[in-house]
Amino acid sequence: MTNQRRTDGSLRHLITLESLSRSEITQLLDQAQHFVRPLGAPAPTNRALRGVTIGNLFTEPSTRTRVSFELAGRRLGAEVINLEVQLSSRAKGESMLDTIHTLEALHFDVFVIRDSEPGVVATVAANVAPHVSVLSAGEAHLSHPTQGLLDALTVRQCKGERFDNLCIAIVGDLRHSRVARSAYEVFTALGVGELRLIAPHGLMPEAAEFPLGRRLSSPEEGLRDADVIMMLRLQKERMAAADIPDGADYFARFGLDLPRLRLAKPDAIVMHPQPMNRGIEIDTAVADGPQSVIRQQVRNGVAVRMAVLDAVARPRAAGPAGPR
Numbered sequence: 449m450t451n452q453r454r455t456d457g458s459l460r461h462l463i464t465l466e467s468l469s470r471s472e473i474t475q476l477l478d479q480a481q482h483f484v485r486p487l488g489a490p491a492p493t494n495r496a497l498r499g500v501t502i503g504n505l506f507t508e509p510s511t512r513t514r515v516s517f518e519l520a521g522r523r524l525g526a527e528v529i530n531l532e533v534q535l536s537s538r539a540k541g542e543s544m545l546d547t548i549h550t551l552e553a554l555h556f557d558v559f560v561i562r563d564s565e566p567g568v569v570a571t572v573a574a575n576v577a578p579h580v581s582v583l584s585a586g587e588a589h590l591s592h593p594t595q596g597l598l599d600a601l602t603v604r605q606c607k608g609e610r611f612d613n614l615c616i617a618i619v620g621d622l623r624h625s626r627v628a629r630s631a632y633e634v635f636t637a638l639g640v641g642e643l644r645l646i647a648p649h650g651l652m653p654e655a656a657e658f659p660l661g662r663r664l665s666s667p668e669e670g671l672r673d674a675d676v677i678m679m680l681r682l683q684k685e686r687m688a689a690a691d692i693p694d695g696a697d698y699f700a701r702f703g704l705d706l707p708r709l710r711l712a713k714p715d716a717i718v719m720h721p722q723p724m725n726r727g728i729e730i731d732t733a734v735a736d737g738p739q740s741v742i743r744q745q746v747r748n749g750v751a752v753r754m755a756v757l758d759a760v761a762r763p764r765a766a767g768p769a770g771p772r
Contacts (some may be wrong), residue, residue, distance in 0.1 A: 483523075492660040500525075589624050623650070641658060648701065674712040
């Protein structure tokens with residue numbers, strides 16, 4: 449595993465949440481909360497990252513993650529460049545490292561990378577110049593660390609800072625989900641009381657990947673008295689054609705509708721990383737209902753990414769900190 453820290457112990461890269469301690473995660477969540485503003489209020493801005501150049505390199509489609517990283521960098525005063533690498537140097541046969549070294553020569557300080565190939569982000573982090581930081585914006589099926597942090601921040605806002613008294617149910621395509629893996633890492637690091645993993649057999653990961661979770665094939669059993677329900681998107685792009693479930697059958701067996709939601713606690717919250725397949729993973733009445741915090745997750749994404757960028761890039765910045 450690539451070392452994510454500088455010699456002084458501060459965070460330099462964020463590729464996975466696996467090696468972060470509870471105190472490090474809590475510090476990031478505290479800083480993210482500092483950047484949260486209610487809808488309609490002016491967005492928090494400062495010049496903490498003045499002089500820092502951030503490159504967003506996304507080789508997979510993305511809307512929420514890419515836009516929120518871009519907003520996060522700009523609101524901290526950084527210069528942010530979005531690079532369509534799948535249409536440029538990579539398409540010409542240039543390796544990712546060749547691209548990175550070219551951009552380093554142009555004084556890029558932070559690379560935010562989403563890639564469908566396992567190991568690309570860690571390889572880049574292991575080969576960049578000492579002053580450069582690398583952040584994962586989603587790596588294959590393996591990890592999505594800022595999504596895990598924003599999910600934890602959303603739970604904390606709704607349920608308080610203690611996780612040891614919570615039952616969190618993660619439902620759906622766990623086998624192919626980087627969101628689920630990062631959620632597992634952050635929730636277990638924060639000491640969740642009970643973590644339930646609910647999926648059909650073909651979409652359940654190996655036990656070694658989620659050793660602390662209770663594995664269930666029945667949504668009715670898994671959702672009963674849950675405090676938090678996290679629904680997952682079917683990752684059809686990572687499945688063989690023969691393995692893609694029939695949408696109507698999947699919804700009948702595992703979709704979250706109002707009757708299943710009523711099995712959870714009355715104040716349970718409903719989460720989804722999006723994009724949602726309405727009528728397959730989740731019913732519209734639930735997704736848009738009073739217990740849904742899906743839009744709150746989106747809002748928290750910018751705050752979390754501001755906190756992460758501030759943590760890794762502040763040593764490179766020239767300007768003063770402090771939100772307006």
